Amino acid sequence: MRAISKSFGTFLAVDNVTLDIRPNEFFTLLGPSGCGKTTLLRMIAGFELPTEGQVLLDDRDISSLLPNQRPVNTVFQNYALFPHLTVAENIGFGLKMLGKPKADIAAVVARMLKLVHLDGRGDNPVTQLSGGQQQRVALARALAPQPKVLLLDEPLSALDLKLRKSMQIELKRLQAETGITFVFVTHDQEEALTMSDRIAVMSQGQVRQVGSAREIYDRPADRFVADFIGETNFLEGTLAGSEGSMASVRLKAGGIIRAGLPEGGAPKADLTVVVRPEHAELAAAGSGTFDGTLGEVIYFGTDTHFHVRLDDGGTFIVRRQNTRSGAAAPETGARVGVRLGEGAAQILKD
Template identity: 50%
Template sequence: METRKKAVELRQVSKMFGDFQALETVSFDIHDNEFFTLLGPSGCGKTTLLRMIAGFEVPTTGRIALHGKDIQGLPPHKRRVNTVFQNYALFPHMTLEQNIAYGLENLGWPSEKTRARVAEMLDLVHMSKFARRKPQQLSGGQRQRVALARALAPEPEVLLLDEPLSALDLKLRQAMREELRALQRQTGLTFVFVTHDQEEALDMSDRICVLGGGRIQQLGTPRDIYENPTNRFVANFIGETNFFDVDLLSIDGNMARVRTPLGLDLTVPQRNVRSSQQKVTLSLRPETIGLGDQASGEIMTGTVVATNYLGGHTQYIIRVGDMDIRVSRRNSWNDAETLAEGATVKLGFHPEAARVLGQ
């Protein structure tokens, strides 16, 4: 199996601000040519981690390397990394050409090479015809493209992106997600992307590092993190899920036998469960539960207590016994009427779709 080259290595890195520990000790690698995302809620340590890679913050402990070279003592301008900020940080008095050229001129690039690189970058982000405009004459999405062009111009080894889409409206964010991913593939650079938006992370990333409380909660592919969360924090933060407190009966390898509050005994996949635990959490995604004619596996009967039509899908709250279960059903052009509140309905799921979490 081929070993991936390491663009960024973090070893035993932590960060304290006075008595506050912003980031507990972490160690992981970011691969070359990878779209890598740091995902988590506000205050989880993701921006602190990005700023330490950039050189804007100094780790309290540990070592950071760029393509095998220790960059611990290097100031930001000496590191082969560039950052795209949330507010773009463009010079308002300069044209787009001048904004992109500024950093190259400071690095001592000759004027002919600088002009060629500026033209190349404007073409890359489809902004050539706006070259002599100033930032205030552009839309938010256009300014974001210029900020990307400016960051890419000096040929960094790694591009850091600190919530660059959060100031854009929904449609523009979705369009920019596609552009960013295409840009990363086209340039072959390593992108390290910070966001609190789970959909952005799932859509664009090769791998995601989920942070919570200053700790790494899980690191893996989008599919693995969504379908096989390591703990309740990850299952709750990534997408929506139903949580049930269940009794642990036994563990056999990566499977657990549990008893639900409804009296069902199920054998389901487990993550991080210890045999000493008596109570554990069962996680079941709303879209894995079938309704009516689509119900199969473990069948139950419940009452619709709420409906929420969301365009592409309808979300139901079904009461079974004294439990409320959230169910998501995709809508199609030939769907029958939405289930009415108060209706009795069958629902079912296959135990393999559930996960038992030990934390």
């Protein structure tokens, strides 16, 4: 996808996006609603035409082709199954439109039914299936014609939590088994992190960062990405010196830490550093990187969050895994230190 833009009237839904999606990867477009991710998906499918730029597939410009001329299939958010057809007829629809012989279609449909665990349900009307089953029919229908790219438009959002979790694993398995490139759209960061090979985080029509789940989580490029994905502590500081990809930062809250530099080096002398709550630990006052006063202690079952009030007025959250032995937690109001592990801190671009 090259320098693609789409505007509706004066509203710029997708702003000069260039993305390179690799063959056979599980690629996710992640962002809050209204960020342009679905519009981007529709331009790949051909339901919207880009105002500017091109959509390339295997180096061929497909921007001006109709949806039915593109070797790309979509799993729709509301499934859009054909209510007047049976499960098997739904799955075979694409192949029938391509003019494949009946015997071939029947063979592929049988294989697809097995793939999505709906063996023996081929003759059922789709209206009699549960939501999870309809979801699987929609998947099978889109996979049956063996598209080059499968587009998934928030397909799990209508399912309940349990079903959603199992479908996440199911999707990952299907992608591995079929070797088809998946482009997945979601606003659910957890979904994106668990399933994707690579993620593009979008906001206001622009791609903010592209990378693996780990890169995006551990080394967020900017404040939006850091804030949107997971929980994050933001610390203000000034640059004290740098060597290679690391820099020393003097924190306003006190102490000096070593933090990773973003691509292109430190942007300016006044910096923001991000630290994930699970990459920090409580220590005795004076023995950590900086000190603070313990505020709320919130128990979450698997872990506990400690809110530490910093001396510069900010709040820093430390997450500790709960263990059976359970180290004694300090009391609210006590002076505590916060120790940051090596590589815990990352400097933001903005």
